[in-house]
Amino acid sequence: MLSSSPKGIWTLVFAALIGTTAQARITRIVIDETKPMPVAAGSVSPVAYEQVAGRAFGELDTQLPQNSIIQDIELAKDADGKVRYVASFVIYKPVNLKDASGLMWHDVPNRGRVFPYAAQELAMGDIGLASAWQGDNAGATQVKAQATVNGLQFLQVPVAKNPDGSKVTGKVFGRIVNRSGPESQPLMVQTNPLPYPTVSLDTRQATLVSRGRENMNGEVFDEQAIAPADWAWAKCDAKTPFPGTPDPTQICLKNGFDAKRLYQVVFEAQDPYVLGIGFAAWRDVAVFFKHAKADDTGTPNPLAITVKHSIARGVSQSGNYLRGWLHLGFNQDETGKQVHDGLWPIIAGRRIALNFRWAQPDGVLELYQAGSEGPQWWLPHPDPVRGLPPAGILDRCTQSRTCPKIMEHFGSAEVWALKLTPEWVGTDAKQDLPLPANVKRYYIASSNHGGGAGGFDTSVPGAALPKAGPMCPGNNFGQGILPANPVPHRETVNALRVHFRNWVMKGTEPPASQYPLLAKNQLAIAEKAALGYPNLPGLRPTVPERDFIMPVHDYDWGPGFKAIDGSGVPSNAPPKIKQVLPMFAPKVDADGNEVGGVPVVLLDAPLGTYLGWNVTADGARPFHKGEICNYVGGMVPFAKTAAERQANGDTRLSLQERYGSHEGYVQAVVKATERAMKAGFLLKDDAQALIEAAAKSAVLR
Secondary structure (H helix, E strand, O other), X not given: OOOOOHHHXXXXXXXXXXXXHHXXXXXXXXXXXXXXXXXXXXXXXXXXXXXXXXEEEEEEEOOOHHHHOOOOHHHOOOOOOXXXXXXXXXXXXXXXXXXXXXXXEEEOOEOOEOOOOOHHHHHOOOEEEEEOOOOOOOHHHOOOOOOXXXXXXXXXXXXXXXXXXXXXXXXXXXXXXXXXXXXXXXXXXXXXXXXXXXXXXXXXXXXXXXXXXXXXXXXXXXXXXXXXHHEEEEXXXXXXXXXXXXXXXXXXXXXXXXXXOEEEEEEEEEXXXXXXXXXXXXXXXXXXXXXXXXXXXXXXXXXXXOOOEEEEEEEOXXXXXXXXXXXXXXXXXOOOOEOOOEEEEEOOOOOOOOOEOOOOOOOOOOXXXXXXXXXXXXXXXXXXOOOEEEEOOXXXXXXXXXXXXXXXXXXXXXXXXXXXXXXXXXXXXXOOOOOOOOEEEEEEOOOOOOOOOOOOHHHOOOOOOOOOOOEEOOOOOEEEOOOOOOOOOHHHHHHHHHHHHHHHHHOOOOOOOEOOOOOOOOEEEOOHHHHOOXXXXXXXXXXXXXXXXXXXXXXXOOOOEEOOXXXXXXXXXXXXXXXXXXXXXXXXXXXXXXXXXXXXXXXXXXXXXXXXXXXXXXXXXXXXXXXXXXXXXXXXXXXXXXXXXXXXXXXXXXXXXXXXXXXXXXXXXXXXXXXXXXXXXXXXXXXXXXXXXXXXOOOOO
């Protein structure tokens, strides 16, 4: 008989809590490699570091609300009802933990890659942890048997199976673009194969079409069906021609591929990975290294009793991951406590499309890629254009009181190719959406995705500029016609890092948010006349046109898809496009440089027009020619003299007209550094380095 005494009841409650907690945690870690951390050239860091690589073995309780939101988690259970995963990790720590600052940066790998930790972080004794979240296990994402300090970080997760043990199947689409010749081609998502194999090699069970063109609005031109007899699931080449050798991962065409056309296949796939486990695994690894003394076998936590504060950080795809991770409530651990104190999604304009069946986390928002569904804004706000109720990214953490301090920063490329501005103005763009007190937002105007190379000779016309434009990121997308945009993020990020550390560790408020606002007339519909772009030499006179920007598509993924959360089971492959949202962008000044951003020296002392967009060239990869070059920026340098610009019909003042001489340009740089430092977006050492670089540059020599 159960005791009815208060003591007996609380004993049972405590035992239940312990039991629940024990089912959802890291149970074991394995340290695979430990190495001294190489010292960067010129480093004067007083702290010696080492790198520790290993694997974390975790278990999830599917009944916990913090885990039950994971799509298909009930279809991933082992015989004992638990869901298991293995996550690789790498730690960057002081050799002597007495040198540690108490702050841990928990980084989200970007397609498995760990970005180098800044010298400033190492000098201050900060700890770095990067742990796996991406579990599609195809191509380069395949999980290795052991972790290494220089390896990629990926996650081993189960595939979903029906309760009777049979395979889960469903419709999936794949695309092949800018490929030519008789060789077979794999279905690629960014640079990795589509992770879901076909159920049948019978081409009558699939549909393959080719397209002569698509535009950013999703309009399709010259679509042609390819007969089942004219293609095969097979590997083939000139020596092994059609129909080739059967292969469920590649397509062989009877008449070969034409680079001027895109190929899209819809087929029945099987064995979807339960990718949403990546949200819980990344959470639980953080909790272990932040709080545990040892694992269940007695292996000690190499960071035990060291971490007092932690900031989650992710760049691009990884920043999108953080926004999705927070939105689905994963900053609350299994005991209900807050996981991270701060969250820094960097150059991330959406939420990761991870927690639905058949997700493609490597996608980069080309046509039909998910990621912009539901609220991209922080506080609850209605979505009248797409007919969704009020919601916000912070809804769940607000309810559980686990919201961190948040800092986000972007550049122009995120506006033009990563569909950023609905986060600022909603889908109807009628007002600036308010920011909560725990969120700081900073915009680095006219800049490339992640910032450019910096420097001043990078903008000097002539020999200093490369002859070819940069490659457009994406699935074999193409190449830009303009030189790469050099406007850097580096110095701004150095200042933001100091502010964020002080905000989390000391409670010191960072500078006020600074980004373009409707209320200040700094945003307009994304087309040339409304934004105020001048005619730029080397570009067609109408660019950017209204359909040039990559817009948010209102997709219909089918009734099983939950748009607000980006979860569920899609049934439309590819999704139908119900409408295309109007897109806004920052206005520009007479030079074509954007307004409304934080002070940046190269923008305050410009040497050209710096663009968050580029135009895709014709050539070996012609399918996207003339369209936006995915998320690469470009630049058009100023002419040196008035005569040179007038000969080109250039309305932008020349370098001589602006600065007079080399010394005049250096003084402009000095003035720009003073403004940026006063506003809090440039450190003194970085300011001095910029002035010295300007003095040594070839500008107006």
